[in-house]
Every structure is written in structure tokens, then in C-alpha cells.
């Protein structure tokens with residue numbers, strides 16, 4: 001019979017290190033909230049209560065509750081806590097049904113998940129909010145003639161308000177889309193086509209380290225006759241504001257610079273860019289897929305006119321995102337998808353209420369938990385980074401200060417990144433963006449920072465998130481250090497370095 005770690009709720013969400021040595025779980029704010037989620041499923045659980053269970057959940061929750069309050073300094077009345085006497089085995093049984101749908105507990109042992117930039121796990125609280133809209137509340141939110149429509153519409157509007165609140169916008173300025181890719185396409189092509197008519201405002205400025213969907217949207221506009229400036233970045237990954245100012249022309253209609261880079265986590269000076277664009281009366285779009293919900297964002301303070309948001313990067317569902325489109329001063333767009341005129345005519349098509357509710361709830365939780373999550377992620381990140389950098393010949397890619405801590409990109413000299421990924425099969429990692437992870441090309445982002453091919457090839461991105469634990473970081477540090485050492489020992493280059501030979505002085509024979 002199994003007993004259960006105190007942080008059962010976090011464990012319930014675990015998609016990672018089952019069966020590995022990283023199976024102790026740290027305490028965290030999310031756990032308390034997750035227990036709420038579990039509480040809400042109590043009636044479901046009671047049907048599946050296991051006869052064998054020994055651990056009383058009440059005791060477990062109380063211990064968790066106490067630790068949570070101590071850690072956060074919150075008062076008990078500020079936090080809703082479950083008070084059930086359900087047993088733990090019933091809670092955790094993968095087959096009995098409890099939390100079955102919120103977890104992958106029956107999938108066997110899986111790698112530790114440290115690829116949070118590619119996607120994040122769905123927060124069980126989000127799933128709870130979504131479920132009714134996939135079952136009984138199935139109305140079309142655009143149906144105006146009956147209650148089915150109204151109830152869906154109400155939920156969609158509440159979700160819109162949550163998103164707006166997270167970024168300091170008005171709900172009317174939030175347009176639901178299928179994800180950040182669509183929001184980026186919609187913003188860049190939409191503004192360019194609307195204002196570029198007649199060829200007067202036919203210039204766009206972006207940067208070389210943008211996500212592929214921004215770069216590709218710009219390329220597309222080049223084919224339609226637009227001119228595009230792809231600003232270089234400095235070796236720390238940040239754009240140079242002076243260069244941006246110099247790149248502005250009378251024909252410039254749009255500047256598109258991302259907030260947080262998905263490969264190296266650097267945070268661009270959005271407020272300064274916004275101020276500059278506003279002073280020149282140029283629209284400013286930012287791809288904030290990796291920033292919203294993780295760092296404080298205020299579209300008004302930052303003078304952002306358009307912003308792309310993605311659901312699955314903030315512990316919400318995949319297949320939904322949003323685009324913030326400023327109303328004052330008004331930004332006009334040529335819509336990409338036309339039809340029924342939904343979403344202020346900017347994005348036709350029936351909304352998916354369950355997805356909208358999902359991204360809305362995810363946004364609400366992000367706002368509520370941001371301070372706590374950010375503290376935890378920063379401390380995990382510092383520990384990881386200090387540990388990695390204490391190994392010889394490792395370097396951080398990107399700026400350490402202007403940096404979102406949940407994204408740690410490190411180069412391990414004399415180790416081939418792909419080999420290291422293979423050697424670290426028990427950890428889900430990536431050497432860069434998910435959409436290019438199949439190619440063995442060195443990252444264009446790292447190349448833009450001036451990294452050599454070798455250095456770019458030897459880099460790994462560690463993505464830390466809301467549910468990452470201390471034990472996982474310990475495990476990862478140990479595993480990385482062991483396997484980097486192992487791979488270096490196989491490398492003839494490493495042998496030369498150990499002998500004190502400067503590799504730059506070697507003349508390699510050409511083939």
C-alpha cells in the first residue's frame with residue numbers, strides 16, 4: 001500500500017519524474033490552490049474511495065496549509081482550503097478516476113519536464129473551469145435568442161475580462177484567436193495592409209531574434225511590396241534603442257519587437273520602445289507569448305498598441321490565444337479571417353467557449369499567483385544557473401539581468417547539444433524553439449547574438465515553470481554534470497583543452 005507525499009496536489013499534476021530520484025516535492029502556493037481543485041471534485045472522489053487507504057488527507061492538507069500560510073504570509077481567511085477527510089490512495093489512484101483526467105498518472109514513468117517555453121501543463125484549476133463548457137454548457141456564444149447562447153457568452157466575456165486585467169487593458173481590446181501565431185500574423189499583416197495601402201506607409205521594423213511566425217509574417221509582407229528592417233541584437237540579446245530610432249523612416253507603419261525571447265529569455269526594453277514609437281506616431285506590436293502571465297505587463301504604461309498572447313504558455317489550453325488591439329488611439333487592421341464579423345469584425349468564426357474560459361482562468365490564476373510563482377521560479381532558476389555555471393566552460397546565453405528567470409539557456413563547450421539531449425533522455429529539454437527542434441541547424445537566435453556555430457550547437461534551454469520542484473532541479477544538475485563530463489571525456493577536443501592547447505592555434509586540415 002502506498003503512502004503519499006505531503007504535497008499530493010502537486011504530485012497529482014506531476015507529468016515528470018515518477019520513478020526517478022527526483023520524487024520528493026517542494027512546497028508551493030499552487031498546491032493550496034490545487035487542493036481547492038481537488039476539493040471541488042470531492043463528490044466524484046467519494047464514489048471511488050479506496051477501501052485500502054490509510055493516509056488521512058485531512059492531516060496532509062492541514063500540514064500543507066500551515067506551510068503555505070507561513071511561506072506566503074497570507075492569512076487563512078485569504079485562502080480557501082479544502083477540509084475533506086478523503087483518503088490519499090483514493091485521491092491518487094490512477095485507475096479509480098480521481099484526477100484521472102487532470103493527470104497522466106497512468107502513463108508510466110516519464111521524463112522530468114523542463115521545456116516550459118514549448119508549452120506548459122494545463123493547470124487543473126483551468127481544466128475544472130473548462131469542463132462545464134465541454135459538456136452541459138454547449139451553447140454558441142453568439143446565439144442571442146436563448147439561454148444557451150447567453151450563458152456561453154457570459155463565460156466568454158468573463159474570460160476576456162480576466163485577460164484584460166492581466167495586461168491592464170479594457171476587455172473590449174481583447175480579440176480571441178487560435179494562438180500567438182495567429183495574433184502575430186493578424187497584427188503584422190493586418191496593420192501593414194490597412195495603413196500600407198497606396199504604398200505610403202510601407203515599412204516595418206522588427207528584430208532578427210523574433211519568433212519564426214513574426215519573421216515569416218514580415219517576409220510575407222515583403223512579397224506584397226513592403227520594406228522590412230530586421231534589427232540586429234547585441235551580444236546580450238537586446239536590441240539597441242539608438243539603432244531602432246535610426247531605422248525609423250517616414251514610411252514606417254509598425255514596429256514589432258517581442259517582450260521575452262523564447263530561446264534565451266531576455267526581456268526587451270518594451271517601455272522605452274513603446275515611448276519611442278508613440279512619440280513618432282508609429283504602431284508598436286509586441287509578441288508577448290512568453291511574457292504575459294510571467295512578468296508584470298501593462299499595455300498603457302508600455303505604450304503597446306498590439307500584443308500577442310498564447311493560452312498554452314500560461315498553463316491554459318492549446319489552440320487559443322488572444323490579441324490585444326488598442327482602441328485609443330485606435331489601431332485599425334485588415335482582418336485575416338473574415339465572415340460572420342465576430343470579435344469586432346477582426347476575427348470571424350464561432351468562438352470556442354471552453355478554450356476561452358480556459359485561457360481566461362489561466363490568466364486569472366497567473367495574476368493571482370504571479371508574485372509567488374515568480375519568487376519560486378527565480379529561486380529555482382538561480383540554483384540551476386549557479387550550478388550549471390560552476391561547471392567549467394559553460395556560459396549563459398543572453399543577459400543575466402534583463403532576463404525572465406524561467407528560461408535558462410546555457411552553452412556547454414566541447415559538447416554537442418544534440419548528443420547531450422540524447423544523453424539526457426530522462427529530462428525533457430530542448431536546444432531551442434519547438435518548431436525548429438527537428439532541424440540540426442544552429443539556432444538563428446544564438447547566431448544573431450554573435451555565437452559561433454559550435455557554441456550555438458552546444459546550447460541547451462532549461463524551462464522552469466509553476467510546477468517545477470527543487471528536487472527536479474537537484475536531479476537535473478546532477479544528471480547534466482555527470483553526462484557533460486562523460487561526453488567531454490569522449491571528445492578529442494576536450495582532451496586537447498585538458499592538455500592546455502589553445503584550440504584557436506591549431507591549423508585544421510581541410511577536406
Ligand SMILES: Cc1ncc(COP(=O)(O)O)c(C=O)c1O
Pocket residue numbers: 117118178179180181182211213258260261262287289290309310311312320321434
Ligand atoms: C515567442 C513566441 N511567439 C509565438 C509563439 C507561438 O504561439 P502559439 O503556439 O500560441 O501559436 C511561441 C510559441 O512557441 C513563442 O514562444
Ligand code: FES
Pocket residue numbers: 118212262432433434435436
Ligand atoms: S511554435 Fe513554439 S517554438 Fe515555434
